[in-house]
Amino acid sequence: METVFTADQLCTPEVIADPFPAYHQLRERSPFSYVEPPGAIPGIVEPIRTWALLKYCDVYGALRDHETFSSVRRSALRRWQLEHEIPVAIPSVVLVNDDPPRHTRFRRLVNKAFTLRRIEALTPWITAVADELLDKLPPGENDIMPSYTIPLPIRVIARMLGIPGDDYERFKRWSDAFFTVTSLDDAERLREIQEMMAYFRTMVTARRTDGADDLITALVEAEVEGEKLKEWEILGFCTVLLVAGNEGTSYLLGNMLNVIAERPPLWQQLRADRSQVESMIEETLRYAGPAQRLFRTTSRDVEVSGARIRAGDSVTIFYGSANRDPGEFPNPDEFRLDRELRNHVGLGMGIHYCLGAPLARAEASVTLNAFLDRFSAIRRGPTPAIRQTSSRNGFGFHQLPLVLER
Numbered sequence: 001m002e003t004v005f006t007a008d009q010l011c012t013p014e015v016i017a018d019p020f021p022a023y024h025q026l027r028e029r030s031p032f033s034y035v036e037p038p039g040a041i042p043g044i045v046e047p048i049r050t051w052a053l054l055k056y057c058d059v060y061g062a063l064r065d066h067e068t069f070s071s072v073r074r075s076a077l078r079r080w081q082l083e084h085e086i087p088v089a090i091p092s093v094v095l096v097n098d099d100p101p102r103h104t105r106f107r108r109l110v111n112k113a114f115t116l117r118r119i120e121a122l123t124p125w126i127t128a129v130a131d132e133l134l135d136k137l138p139p140g141e142n143d144i145m146p147s148y149t150i151p152l153p154i155r156v157i158a159r160m161l162g163i164p165g166d167d168y169e170r171f172k173r174w175s176d177a178f179f180t181v182t183s184l185d186d187a188e189r190l191r192e193i194q195e196m197m198a199y200f201r202t203m204v205t206a207r208r209t210d211g212a213d214d215l216i217t218a219l220v221e222a223e224v225e226g227e228k229l230k231e232w233e234i235l236g237f238c239t240v241l242l243v244a245g246n247e248g249t250s251y252l253l254g255n256m257l258n259v260i261a262e263r264p265p266l267w268q269q270l271r272a273d274r275s276q277v278e279s280m281i282e283e284t285l286r287y288a289g290p291a292q293r294l295f296r297t298t299s300r301d302v303e304v305s306g307a308r309i310r311a312g313d314s315v316t317i318f319y320g321s322a323n324r325d326p327g328e329f330p331n332p333d334e335f336r337l338d339r340e341l342r343n344h345v346g347l348g349m350g351i352h353y354c355l356g357a358p359l360a361r362a363e364a365s366v367t368l369n370a371f372l373d374r375f376s377a378i379r380r381g382p383t384p385a386i387r388q389t390s391s392r393n394g395f396g397f398h399q400l401p402l403v404l405e406r
């Protein structure tokens with residue numbers, strides 16, 4: 001019998017593990033209001049009543065209209081942070097939680113570091129790291145998450161920032177703490193985040209005396225309208241760059257390999273024609289995108305698909321539901337390489353479009369090509385795969401054991 005989903009079930013572990021049946025049932029009724037329990041937004045400890053946007057047209061409209069759908073959260077904690085321009089317990093997420101004009105200034109500053117040219121120059125190094133990780137895999141079944149998909153993005157962003165990347169387990173712990181893993185209590189989360197801030201403070205201090213060719217030095221030396229960045233802004237940037245991309249990229253790599261493991265002909269198709277690697281990545285971002293939900297706050301009264309949303313209300317953008325909306329993507333539950341994919345929202349849309357998009361795509365392309373070069377087949381072994389359910393914002397695997405045939 002088909003499960004009947006209610007709005008509040010959008011937050012259950014079952015739906016986090018496989019949200020698409022719930023999206024399909026609830027999409028036509030949206031926007032509707034539901035309660036998001038604490039844990040989805042760093043620094044917000046109270047449950048929030050929020051509007052779910054599940055239709056592609058509503059998600060697209062909200063992402064394009066950043067004036068109405070503000071990224072700054074106006075909870076008491078956030079207001080305090082903004083007014084005092086200092087982070088309290090958990091730093092405000094630079095860029096992600098900024099509106100123009102601050103967003104525009106900050107974005108201009110880091111855009112230079114994430115150009116396609118820069119990422120292309122980094123690609124041979126990413127390939128070498130991918131090869132090194134794959135060389136270490138023992139024959140037989142391997143859980144590809146801890147052995148490959150988690151260390152690769154962390155080592156890449158650590159290199160860009162200019163910090164040692166071999167301590168990736170610590171960075172992973174910090175990212176998890178920041179993005180609200182329910183296994184940690186508030187005190188533990190705070191301790192991890194404070195440890196991360198102290199680590200970055202040491203790195204920033206070192207770069208002030210000894211500059212290097214890395215992002216931390218660029219941030220220390222950067223001037224916006226004649227003024228240097230304040231220390232908390234630099235720390236905010238370091239945090240967002242370390243934590244924003246790792247989980248997403250790791251889940252993207254896992255989801256992509258899983259799609260292939262479940263569809264053996266696809267692997268042969270890609271081996272025969274590498275020009276389809278790009279479509280494979282884009283269709284994974286649509287069909288099994290790591291980003292599932294993020295939040296906005298309305299700055300004025302607005303009507304969305306017939307619902308009246310008041311100024312100051314919270315709104316949840318469901319990227320994964322928009323990407324499976326049959327109104328935009330015919331037969332959305334089919335994984336196909338021949339779709340028109342320019343309009344998917346797997347990496348956002350509008351002014352907050354993912355800063356790390358070229359980097360995430362480069363890491364996915366390096367990964368897929370490295371696997372295609374080495375393995376004749378990828379399949380599931382006897383150990384079950386387990387979806388992560390600790391972060392409501394993400395869609396990905398906690399454990400993904402795969403047999404890689406050489």
Ligand code: HEM
Nearest residue numbers: 095096244245248249252290291347348352354355356360
């Ligand atoms: C596959 C991996 C990734 C996914 C699925 C992803 C997804 C997203 C999405 C959906 C947004 C839009 C947020 C919004 O609408 O408010 C976003 C923004 C952002 N992403 Fe990514 N991301 C990925 C990788 C990365 C990487 C590798 C980095 C950096 C190293 C990164 C840094 C950022 C930053 C800084 C923003 C905020 C941009 C802004 O507000 O102007 N992301 N990402």
